[in-house]
Amino acid sequence: MVGGMRILSRSLRHHKPKASILTENSLTPRPNQWLYQTRRTLILESAPSQSVNLHRLSDSDSGIVEVSLERPQVRNAIGKDMLKGLQNTFDAISNDSSANVLLIRSKVPKVFCAGADLKERKMMSASEVRDFVNKLRAAFTVLEVLPIPTIAVIEGAALGGGLEMALSCDLRICGEDAVLGLPETGLAIIPGAGATQRLPRLVGKSIAKELILTGRKIGGREAMSMGLVNYCVHASEAYLKALEVARNINEKGPIAIRMAKRAIDQGLELDRASALALEEECYEQTLHTKDRLEALAAFAEKRKPRYIGE
Numbered sequence: 001m002v003g004g005m006r007i008l009s010r011s012l013r014h015h016k017p018k019a020s021i022l023t024e025n026s027l028t029p030r031p032n033q034w035l036y037q038t039r040r041t042l043i044l045e046s047a048p049s050q051s052v053n054l055h056r057l058s059d060s061d062s063g064i065v066e067v068s069l070e071r072p073q074v075r076n077a078i079g080k081d082m083l084k085g086l087q088n089t090f091d092a093i094s095n096d097s098s099a100n101v102l103l104i105r106s107k108v109p110k111v112f113c114a115g116a117d118l119k120e121r122k123m124m125s126a127s128e129v130r131d132f133v134n135k136l137r138a139a140f141t142v143l144e145v146l147p148i149p150t151i152a153v154i155e156g157a158a159l160g161g162g163l164e165m166a167l168s169c170d171l172r173i174c175g176e177d178a179v180l181g182l183p184e185t186g187l188a189i190i191p192g193a194g195a196t197q198r199l200p201r202l203v204g205k206s207i208a209k210e211l212i213l214t215g216r217k218i219g220g221r222e223a224m225s226m227g228l229v230n231y232c233v234h235a236s237e238a239y240l241k242a243l244e245v246a247r248n249i250n251e252k253g254p255i256a257i258r259m260a261k262r263a264i265d266q267g268l269e270l271d272r273a274s275a276l277a278l279e280e281e282c283y284e285q286t287l288h289t290k291d292r293l294e295a296l297a298a299f300a301e302k303r304k305p306r307y308i309g310e
């Protein structure tokens with residue numbers, strides 16, 4: 001009981017009072033749920049949309065945050081409601097100093113995300129489509145510039161806007177059955193939520209052009225060979241691999257992780273001298289932290305450091 005209460009009080013400091021504790025494999029609270037203290041207890045946040053949910057892992061995984069996509073009837077296609085859910089969720093994470101690393105995953109088997117909701121799209125006027133695509137592009141930019149590392153966990157199809165969401169993450173990890181592609185030109189449009197810019201920056205101009213101009217779908221292994229994903233693992237094991245990477249990041253100094261991401265992302269947009277000046281500025285942010293002193297003490301005492309993000 002004491003353990004359970006400790007989890008709750010820690011979560012309440014950062015989260016909304018409606019938080020309830022659920023087990024990883026069941027979204028239904030069990031009787032006497034406070035008595036269950038498994039290593040990977042999840043805390044369900046208020047659902048911003050039925051199709052997008054935010055979970056914060058706890059105990060030793062505290063600091064890892066998961067966004068799950070849950071719109072099975074259309075294979076996680078992004079419609080207006082889901083877009084709102086994504087916007088609210090990314091905003092909530094960007095304001096959360098307790099989050100250290102984010103995973104985006106699907107709870108729908110065999111698909112990460114099927115892109116824009118083409119059934120809803122058919123009912124929209126051109127100006128509604130413009131508004132939707134602009135908002136989707138903006139939401140993915142919020143995702144891209146989150147201060148913490150983000151990892152897309154891709155099992156099954158990541159098509160169109162689904163791949164664009166993954167491209168807005170820092171890392172991508174897929175199962176070998178994954179299918180990635182940008183079919184937009186086949187629909188007489190172009191990828192409009194960032195892929196024309198992010199894909200060539202990731203894999204180079206020539207490969208990006210081939211994928212966008214032909215709409216060709218590729219498998220996980222080919223994506224790996226192009227540098228489009230960081231890891232391609234056995235089918236159904238992408239989440240486990242992503243969790244391993246997330247845990248690895250989560251045990252590092254949280255301020256250092258944020259500063260490293262900032263130095264890389266913002267530095268790449270600058271000339272060399274300004275980028276190195278930015279690196280200096282980011283290093284400076286780590287210099288006066290308690291965590292830096294803790295790292296040196298832990299080294300001297302031959303133990304693991306305990307970082308507090310200060």
Ligand code: COA
Pocket residue numbers: 073074075077110111113114115116117118119120157159160161183184187
């Ligand atoms: N928008 C709206 N509905 C979609 C959708 C999308 N992007 N993708 C799939 N769906 C719907 C299907 O229309 C189908 O609905 P129905 O049961 O009413 O017919 C349902 O989801 C299941 O789709 P289905 O194709 O039978 O599932 P699958 O598991 O065999 O294949 C995909 C999944 C994602 C590979 C396939 O649905 C697909 O290629 N979708 C289109 C992706 C696309 O072109 N996206 C780019 C948008 S710019």
